[in-house]
Amino acid sequence: MSIHIVALGNEGDAFHQDNRPSGLIRTYLGRSPLVSGDESSLLLNATSTVARPVFTEYQANAFGNVKLVVHDCPVWDIFDSDWYTSRNLIGGADIIVIKYNVNDKFSFHEVKDNYIPVIKRALNSVPVIIAAVGTRQNEELPCTCPLCTSDRGSCVSTTEGIQLAKELGATYLELHSLDDFYIGKYFGGVLEYFMIQALNQKTSDKMKKRKMSNSFHGIRPPQLEQPEKMPVLKAEASHYNADLNNLLFCCQCVDVVFYSPDLKEVVEAHKIVLCAVSHVFMLLFNVKSPADIQDSSIIRTTQDLFAINRDPAFPGAKQESPGNPPLRVIVKDAVFCSCLSDILRFIYSGAFQWEELEDDIRKKLKDSGDVSNVIEKVKCILKTPGKFNCLRNCKTYQARKPLWFYNTSLKFFLNKPMLADVVFEIQGTTVPAHRAILVARCEVMAAMFNGNYMEAKSVLIPVYGVSKETFLSFLEYLYTDSCCPAGIFQAMCLLICAEMYQVSRLQHICELFIITQLQSMPSRELASMNLDIVDLLKKAKFHHSDCLSTWLLHFIATNYLIFSQKPEFQDLSVEERSFVEKHRWPSNMYLKQLAEYRKYIHSRKCRCLVM
Numbered sequence: 001m002s003i004h005i006v007a008l009g010n011e012g013d014a015f016h017q018d019n020r021p022s023g024l025i026r027t028y029l030g031r032s033p034l035v036s037g038d039e040s041s042l043l044l045n046a047t048s049t050v051a052r053p054v055f056t057e058y059q060a061n062a063f064g065n066v067k068l069v070v071h072d073c074p075v076w077d078i079f080d081s082d083w084y085t086s087r088n089l090i091g092g093a094d095i096i097v098i099k100y101n102v103n104d105k106f107s108f109h110e111v112k113d114n115y116i117p118v119i120k121r122a123l124n125s126v127p128v129i130i131a132a133v134g135t136r137q138n139e140e141l142p143c144t145c146p147l148c149t150s151d152r153g154s155c156v157s158t159t160e161g162i163q164l165a166k167e168l169g170a171t172y173l174e175l176h177s178l179d180d181f182y183i184g185k186y187f188g189g190v191l192e193y194f195m196i197q198a199l200n201q202k203t204s205d206k207m208k209k210r211k212m213s214n215s216f217h218g219i220r221p222p223q224l225e226q227p228e229k230m231p232v233l234k235a236e237a238s239h240y241n242a243d244l245n246n247l248l249f250c251c252q253c254v255d256v257v258f259y260s261p262d263l264k265e266v267v268e269a270h271k272i273v274l275c276a277v278s279h280v281f282m283l284l285f286n287v288k289s290p291a292d293i294q295d296s297s298i299i300r301t302t303q304d305l306f307a308i309n310r311d312p313a314f315p316g317a318k319q320e321s322p323g324n325p326p327l328r329v330i331v332k333d334a335v336f337c338s339c340l341s342d343i344l345r346f347i348y349s350g351a352f353q354w355e356e357l358e359d360d361i362r363k364k365l366k367d368s369g370d371v372s373n374v375i376e377k378v379k380c381i382l383k384t385p386g387k388f389n390c391l392r393n394c395k396t397y398q399a400r401k402p403l404w405f406y407n408t409s410l411k412f413f414l415n416k417p418m419l420a421d422v423v424f425e426i427q428g429t430t431v432p433a434h435r436a437i438l439v440a441r442c443e444v445m446a447a448m449f450n451g452n453y454m455e456a457k458s459v460l461i462p463v464y465g466v467s468k469e470t471f472l473s474f475l476e477y478l479y480t481d482s483c484c485p486a487g488i489f490q491a492m493c494l495l496i497c498a499e500m501y502q503v504s505r506l507q508h509i510c511e512l513f514i515i516t517q518l519q520s521m522p523s524r525e526l527a528s529m530n531l532d533i534v535d536l537l538k539k540a541k542f543h544h545s546d547c548l549s550t551w552l553l554h555f556i557a558t559n560y561l562i563f564s565q566k567p568e569f570q571d572l573s574v575e576e577r578s579f580v581e582k583h584r585w586p587s588n589m590y591l592k593q594l595a596e597y598r599k600y601i602h603s604r605k606c607r608c609l610v611m
Contacts, residue, residue: 001202002067003195006055006093008119009100009111010074011133024099024133024187025072027178029060032188055089062195076114090119094198095191098170099131100156108156112164119168127194128170131187132161135176222593227558227585231551233512236505240441240481241350244273247440248348252450255421255436256285256327259309260337267341268326270436271419276410277351280381284308284329287418295385305333305377324421335370336377343378351382410437410479415472422449423460426468430460433475441478444501466497474498477506485510488517488531492539499543511548518555527562534568537576553579560584 007025055071062068071089090096096119100107119128136155158174165172171190175182247270254268274281279295282288283302290299309328331337342360346353358375365371413419413434420432438445448455455461463471470493477483477498483506485491495510514536521529533556540549556563556572557580563569572580581588 001199002069003062003094003198004089004092005068005070005095005097005191006090007070007072007097007099008115009098010104010107011099011101011131012074012104012107023072023074024131024175024178024183025058025070025097028183028188028191029058029068029070031180031184032192033184055086063199066195066199068195076110087118091124093126095194096126096128097131097191098128098168099133102132102134102136102156102161102174103154105154105156108160116164116168127197128168129187129190129194130161130165130168130170130172132156132158132172132174133178221597222590224586224590228554228583230554230558231547233508233515233547233551235512236508238481238505243440245345245349247273247436248344250439252439252446253421253436254326255324255419256329258337258340259328259330261330261332261334263314263330266331266337267344269344271327272410272413272434272436273348275419276413277347278381279383279385280305285327285419293385295383297380298383298385301377301380305331305336305381307332333377335365336374339364339374343374346378411476414476414479421459424471425460425462426466426471429468431468431471431475437479442501442503465500467493470494470497474501474503474506477503477509483509485513488514488536491517492536495545495548496539496543499545507545508547511545511551514548515551523559523562526559527565532568533563533566534571538571554583556580557583558585561586 011024055073058070060068100111162172255271256269258266260266271285275287279298280302284306307330339361346357361371417432422433422435424431473483473494474497491510491513498506537552
C-alpha cells in the first residue's frame with residue numbers, strides 16, 4: 001500500500017535567496033521519525049537526465065512498510081509545460097500540500113492564480129494543507145497613502161491565507177521557521193493525521209472490493225465486448241462549379257455565338273447557363289417576356305447591349321450544319337464586347353468572383369470610366385427583377401456562394417421544355433433536358449452526344465431499365481448537385497442509375513444516405529422491417545458499390561441476433577456467411593458464457609447482480 005502526496009508552490013523567500021534552508025517537504029522527510037530512508041535515497045530525480053522535470057520526486061517508507069511518494073513542484077511554468085503529467089499526478093494524489101512564503105507575495109499570487117484553479121477542477125474529497133512559511137518582516141499595517149508604495153503588499157497577511165483555505169476547505173498552518181517544532185510536531189502532526197486517514201480509506205475500499213468479489217463465489221458474469229467499428233465512408237468532393245466552368249472552354253453543345261459590332265465572332269456560349277444566372281438573357285432568348293419580368297432597367301439593358309441576327313446571309317457566320325444552328329447575338333457596345341470573354345468566364349464560374357473580374361477588366365481597359373461602366377452593366381445583367389441592385393459592393397459578395405444556389409438557378413429548367421434540345425422517353429412519358437448540362441456533368445452522356453452514336457443526332461432518346469422517378473432524381477443531381485431520395489429503395493435505384501452513367505459522386509451520396517437510414521433505425525424496427533438487407537447487399541456488390549457492400553456485411557454481423565432469424569439470411573454466400581460468423585456481435589463465446597452463468601445463478605437460487 002502507498003500514499004501519494006503532491007506539494008505545490010515555492011516556500012522560499014524571493015528577497016533572501018542566499019542562505020535559504022532546505023525546503024519544507026525535504027526537511028520533513030529527513031527529520032520525521034515515522035519516515036525511514038537516508039538523505040541520499042530520498043531524492044529520486046533531481047539528477048535526472050530530463051533538463052527540467054515537472055516535479056521533484058521523493059520516495060520513502062512511512063509507518064514501517066507503507067510506501068510514501070511525494071512530488072514537489074515549486075515553479076508554475078514547469079508545471080504548466082507538461083499539463084498532461086501534472087493533471088494526472090494531481091488527480092491521483094491522496095494529500096495535497098500548498099506552500100508559499102509570507103514575505104513573497106508573488107509566490108502567494110502564483111499559488112492563488114495558477115495552482116488553485118487547477119486543484120479545484122481535479123479535487124475529489126482529497127485533504128489539502130496550506131502552509132504559510134516564514135516570519136513577516138514588517139508586522140505593522142502598511143501605509144494607506146495612495147502615493148506611498150514603499151512596503152505596500154510586501155507581506156501576505158494571515159487573513160489572506162485563511163481566506164484561501166476557506167475557498168478549498170483546507171487546513172491552514174503558519175510555520176514561522178523550518179525547525180523541529182514547526183516541522184516535526186506542527187506540520188508533521190497534521191500531515192501524519194491525513195496520512196492515517198488515507199490509509200484507513202484505502203483499507204476500507206480494498207475490503208469492500210474483496211467482499212464484492214467473494215459474493216460471486218468465484219464465478220463472475222461474462223464481459224460483453226464492444227462491437228467492431230463500422231467502416232468509415234469518405235464523401236467525394238463536389239466538382240459542380242468546375243464542370244460548368246469547363247463547359248465554356250470545351251465548346252460542346254454550343255447554341256449561341258456572340259459577335260462584335262463589326263460582325264467578328266467573339267465567343268461561344270450556352271443559353272441554359274446564361275439564363276440560369278441572368279434575367280437579361282432570359283428576356284433575350286424569349287424564356288421570359290417583358291410582362292413576366294416587369295423591370296424597366298433589365299428590359300433597357302437587354303435592348304441597349306444585345307441584338308439577335310437571324311439573317312441567313314450573315315457575313316460573319318461560319319459554314320453551319322443544317323438543323324439547329326447556334327443563335328447569333330451582336331453585342332452593340334464595343335467596350336463591353338472587348339471584355340465579354342472575361343465576363344462569360346465570370347458567369348460560368350458562378351458569378352461571385354468579383355475581384356478577379358475587376359482585375360481582368362482593368363488589364364484590358366485603361367480608362368477608369370470605361371471600367372466602371374462595364375462593371376455597372378454586369379451588375380444590371382445579374383440583377384433580380386423588382387429588387388434594388390444589391391450588388392453595389394462587390395467585395396461583400398466575394399465569399400458567398402455562386403449564383404447557381406440562388407433564385408435563378410438551373411433547377412428552374414429541370415424537366416421543363418424551355419431551351420430543351422433533347423427529350424428522354426421513359427415508361428411511355430417524356431422528360432425534356434439540355435445537352436450542355438448533361439455533357440458538362442456526365443462523361444458517359446458527353447461521349448454519347450459527341451461520338452458516333454445514334455443519340456448524337458437524335459432528339460428523342462429512349463431510356464431503359466430505369467423508372468421515371470429515378471431518372472428525374474438523377475437529372476436533379478446533374479442540374480443542382482444535390483438529391484434527396486424518398487427512402488432506402490429509391491436511393492438504391494438511384495445508385496444503380498448513377499453506376500450505369502458512371503457518376504461516382506452520386507453513388508457515394510446514395511451510399512451515405514442508405515447507411516444513415518439504416519444506422520438511425522432502432523433494433524425493433526430492424527427486426528420488423530420488410531427490407532431485404534441481403535438483397536441490398538447483393539445489389540451493392542453487383543453494381544460495384546464496394547464501400548456499401550463492405551459496410552452492409554459489418555452491419556449484418558453487428559446485428560447478428562436480428563438478421564440471423566430472417567429467412568433471407570440463408571441467401572448469404574459461403575464467403576459472406578463466414579465473414580458474418582467471424583465478426584458477429586455478440587460473439588458465440590459470450591452467449592455460451594452467459595448461458596452458463598444464468599444456469600449457475602438459477603441453480604444457486606440467488607439473485608444475479610448484473611442481470
